[in-house]
Amino acid sequence: MLYDENYFVFGFTAMGIQLLIIAFMLIYNLRKKRRRRRAWAVKTGQDDNTEASIPTIAMITPIIPTALAIFFGWQAIPAFIVGSVFGLAVCGKLPSFGQAARTISRTFYDGVVDVASLLGFLFVLPMFNKISGVAAPFFEAILGGIMPKSTLVLCIIFALVAPFGLFRGPLTIFGAGAATVGVLNAIGSFTTPFLFTLMYVPTITMNLSVCPTQSWNLWALNYSKVSVKEFMKTGVIWAWIINIINTVLLYLLFG
Numbered sequence: 001m002l003y004d005e006n007y008f009v010f011g012f013t014a015m016g017i018q019l020l021i022i023a024f025m026l027i028y029n030l031r032k033k034r035r036r037r038r039a040w041a042v043k044t045g046q047d048d049n050t051e052a053s054i055p056t057i058a059m060i061t062p063i064i065p066t067a068l069a070i071f072f073g074w075q076a077i078p079a080f081i082v083g084s085v086f087g088l089a090v091c092g093k094l095p096s097f098g099q100a101a102r103t104i105s106r107t108f109y110d111g112v113v114d115v116a117s118l119l120g121f122l123f124v125l126p127m128f129n130k131i132s133g134v135a136a137p138f139f140e141a142i143l144g145g146i147m148p149k150s151t152l153v154l155c156i157i158f159a160l161v162a163p164f165g166l167f168r169g170p171l172t173i174f175g176a177g178a179a180t181v182g183v184l185n186a187i188g189s190f191t192t193p194f195l196f197t198l199m200y201v202p203t204i205t206m207n208l209s210v211c212p213t214q215s216w217n218l219w220a221l222n223y224s225k226v227s228v229k230e231f232m233k234t235g236v237i238w239a240w241i242i243n244i245i246n247t248v249l250l251y252l253l254f255g
Helices: 002-029 056-060 063-072 076-090 097-114 116-143 151-160 162-168 177-187 192-210 215-224 228-254
Strands: none
Touching (some): 002 192, 002 228, 076 097, 151 192, 151 228, 162 192, 162 228, 192 228, 215 228
16 A cells, blocks of 8 residues: 555656656747747748648647547547547548548558658567567576665666667666566566666656657657757756656655
8 A cells, every 4th residue: 555655646746847847948948039930830822921720629639539538438540530530620621521531641641651760660669579578588697696786776877877768778668678677676676666666767758758769759850840869959858857856756755
């Protein structure tokens, strides 16, 4: 029961810390007056500064698939199709059935082109994860004798090398982190709640939040025409700060 309470406290506190740091990041990056381009801005032949008129109701489009999945038990694909059709309809992109079919087909085609590199990576990732699991016993034999057995030392190491959570690295549970968990679990000195939270801090702060191998990040980059290099330069340091603070928090609760 104590661990359940600690999970609750840790989860909401860590979320609050991340939201607060992100707010500071936005204030810092937007402090200079510069010309900014909105993601939904489009150019016209008459005035390059004219923005497309988007109805307010269209802003709920991203909520529709989630609501259908959570409250009505819909599968992901039909829920996303309904949300997509709704967004196109309220924006006036579906004037006729024929044009609607062409618009949806072109959207799917353009979407695949935008994330082609990510799809290639995801095809290879299951093989990489499988190999990581097979190689875990070898890592245990090689690293088991030199890995720290102190929770404090391990937290310090994880805080310092947090960028290894990028690109599905050894600090990402959805990547090579499977081998890392195997090594740490084999040592037998750490509790499951400690290892669970220790692995998920860099997984969430470094990989899910700022790694271009995540589809939502790559979609945003392709749509806003921001380079991966610029995205990494403006995001990684802030994610690293969040990771350090949340690692301190997990040590206080689970260490």
